[in-house]
Amino acid sequence: MAIGTLLVDDQQLVRAGLRMLCESTEDITVVGEAATGAEAVRLVPGTSPDVVLMDLRMPGMDGTTATRRILADRPATRIVVLTTFDDDDHLYPALAAGACGFLAKDAAPGELLDAVRQAAVGGSPFSGAVLRRLVGQATTAWRAERPAAEAPALTEREREVLALVGAGLSNAEIAARMHVGLTTVKTHVGSLMRKTASPSRVRLAVFAIHHGLA
Template identity: 85%
Template sequence: MTTGVLLVDDQQLVRAGLRMLCDSTEDIRVVGEAADGEEAVRLVASAAPDVVLMDLRMPGMDGTAATARVLADRPETRVVVLTTFDDDDHLYPALAAGACGFLAKDATPGELLDAVRQAAAGGSPFSGPVLARLVGQATSAWRAERPPEPPPLTAREREVLACVGAGLSNGEIADRMRVGMTTVKTHVGSLMRKTDSPSRVRLAIFAIRHGLAG
């Protein structure tokens, strides 16, 4: 199955690089490019992308406002923020607007492609440092609570869970465990069901709260 992606960034050079990266795969296809938020909203309506890679700082309508508009008009769209600014002042408004993931622009090509695939599959891709910060903040808020007993997990599931808790991407987990991406995705999906975690962030928090993070 091919994932349609809309690239939204006010810098043409950035869009060109992202297009070349996406075009190097067989399962990701660029369906459009936008230089600002207003153009992004229009193209989502006409091109119906599965995933939008959204910059935040753009002239006119910024990425946060565009994300809210896109999801109001087409809720099934998955928006992944790709930005230079990964501080909390940019992170939380983007998440509140409905973004499902948040990557810094220093992500590797493999991490970015993995993020697109995760988002298309219903996941929540985050850069390692961003995920660690989210997990740390949520864990601090819950530290005083007694966590429920974890469900029975296989040794391999515990290994995958430790990697998720450490903020590793699916690609990094596959490399570390020397298994295929499909195997990792299967384990992550099983872990999310077993732990009742609706997102990758919640799964990482679960790992840390139960002392299972790597």
């Protein structure tokens, strides 16, 4: 079954490019387009997208508010934020609103398609540069929200993986650095998220920094 995707961006040219890219594949289909956050909120019930590609800065209702509203009614929807370097102030609020991934707008076409696929199966796709920016913001916010709890018991290999996640490396980069398979890294990351009660990769990276493990 194809992955139903809703495109949300106030620039028609951007939406057209995203549509062409998504429709060049057999496993991703575009179920709708929205130029504003409010329009996206209205469209979701009728289109039932698996994944929403969400711009952050739009006239009227912004992407963060739209993300929060969509997930309040349909928590199973996966929302991947498309961001530029001018969006830094909006990254952590979008994460707190429930976005599952963040991708730079200048990401390679293959990276964007892979992000849609990862999100659809429960993954948290992040561009490396965006992850590092977001972790910096989230770390500051998290320290203000809660004191550091005692770290759970981790194996030496798990600590190594956690340190690299905290440094902003992707699973593929970690696999290359550690000379192990990608599946092995995914297994370790999944285990770490469970042990640390981290709902996302960003929270896991923040946990590593917060506990001096990165």
